[in-house]
Amino acid sequence: MTRGASKLDSAGTGSRTHAPLHLVCAAAESDRISDLGGYVFGEIHFGARASALAAPSAGAIEVHVPVTQLGGSAITEYWLSPSPVEHGRLGEIRYGVNEQVLFAYTAFEFSRSGAVLEQRTRRQYEAMLGFLRSQGYPYLLRVWNYLPHIAQPLQGMDCYRRFCRARYQAFEAFFDDLVPQLPATSVLGTRGGELQTLFLAAKSRPTHYENPRQVSAYRYPREYGPRSPLFARATLARWGARDTLFVSGTASIVGHESRHIGDAAAQTAEILRNLDALTAEVSQTTRIPLQGLDRAPCLRVYLRNPRDLSPIRGRIEARMAPDAQIVYLQADICRPELLVEMEALIDLEPSN
Numbered sequence: 252m253t254r255g256a257s258k259l260d261s262a263g264t265g266s267r268t269h270a271p272l273h274l275v276c277a278a279a280e281s282d283r284i285s286d287l288g289g290y291v292f293g294e295i296h297f298g299a300r301a302s303a304l305a306a307p308s309a310g311a312i313e314v315h316v317p318v319t320q321l322g323g324s325a326i327t328e329y330w331l332s333p334s335p336v337e338h339g340r341l342g343e344i345r346y347g348v349n350e351q352v353l354f355a356y357t358a359f360e361f362s363r364s365g366a367v368l369e370q371r372t373r374r375q376y377e378a379m380l381g382f383l384r385s386q387g388y389p390y391l392l393r394v395w396n397y398l399p400h401i402a403q404p405l406q407g408m409d410c411y412r413r414f415c416r417a418r419y420q421a422f423e424a425f426f427d428d429l430v431p432q433l434p435a436t437s438v439l440g441t442r443g444g445e446l447q448t449l450f451l452a453a454k455s456r457p458t459h460y461e462n463p464r465q466v467s468a469y470r471y472p473r474e475y476g477p478r479s480p481l482f483a484r485a486t487l488a489r490w491g492a493r494d495t496l497f498v499s500g501t502a503s504i505v506g507h508e509s510r511h512i513g514d515a516a517a518q519t520a521e522i523l524r525n526l527d528a529l530t531a532e533v534s535q536t537t538r539i540p541l542q543g544l545d546r547a548p549c550l551r552v553y554l555r556n557p558r559d560l561s562p563i564r565g566r567i568e569a570r571m572a573p574d575a576q577i578v579y580l581q582a583d584i585c586r587p588e589l590l591v592e593m594e595a596l597i598d599l600e601p602s603n
């Protein structure tokens with residue numbers, strides 16, 4: 252069963268204050284979307300576009316990620332705002348914005364020419380970074396990238412490495428000092444036809460974190476590609492009353508090496524150790540008490556092979572709060588030996 256649909260009840264009119272951006276998972280067939288409370292930046296659907304879905308919320312950005320949801324009734328993710336959201340479109344970019352956060356989506360048709368793919372990726376990133384800057388939301392909080400054929404070689408180099416090189420060139424063209432700008436990120440492989448990117452950006456500067464168990468991705472050795480992946484392991488947005496911690500796609504990587512080749516359960520356990528180390532790091536500098544993902548996060552788990560669902564799920568659910576919202580999705584992961592990846596959003600209430 253998908254957990255967390257009951258969160259709907261507490262999402263709206265209660266006395267709790269909400270961060271300028273929060274996430275609710277709801278049954279896709281829910282007829283209570285109007286009860287979500289607040290305003291909708293956008294909604295994320297998983298799976299084929301043709302599936303029977305609830306009517307989209309008025310004006311909201313509707314994103315369909317072509318990955319199959321496993322092990323539960325279909326859910327939709329709603330990104331919500333406590334204050335009105337203004338929606339718009341500029342060129343290929345669709346966006347929703349409130350006083351503090353901008354939510355933006357763009358996609359382009361995948362190309363089997365490596366050079367074209369890189370050129371379009373770079374152009375897409377530069378357009379997005381320029382747009383965010385021009386709107387006054389220059390600080391990246393969180394980026395998701397869904398790449399068709401992520402591991403497929405195109406003229407001798409796989410799509411993920413080409414993506415990394417193009418992203419690097421765009422960031423380099425845009426920022427004098429790269430590292431402080433790098434946000435929490437995920438890159439997953441889909442069977443869709445478009446390279447989809449979703450950005451969350453803020454007016455004020457967030458704090459980015461690295462994982463003491465892992466080499467920073469921007470320092471990965473050359474064996475992983477001609478230009479390193481550019482992302483932070485986590486990003487913390489401090490809104491005042493509440494904070495939001497965005498945790499990047501986290502895999503069974505220690506140092507820079509993949510661990511537990513062929514063993515999905517052991518990879519999952521390694522990911523949980525990585526997440527413990529990462530949250531301990533955040534805790535130490537912020538004094539926000541955090542231990543792994545124990546604070547009712549929204550969690551996405553990407554698995555390469557549906558047959559691994561049961562061992563992966565067993566390991567994860569033994570550790571998570573009962574009200575955690577967990578979505579299992581079948582997707583490809585950027586290194587062929589990695590079988591599972593986890594990402595999270597932790598909505599941090601004031602600790603008394």
Ligand code: 3EB
Pocket residue numbers: 415436437438468480481482499500501502504585
């Ligand atoms: C890793 O740790 C696993 O290229 O932006 C995770 C999250 C991964 C983000 C990215 C890659 C990226 O290297 C893969």
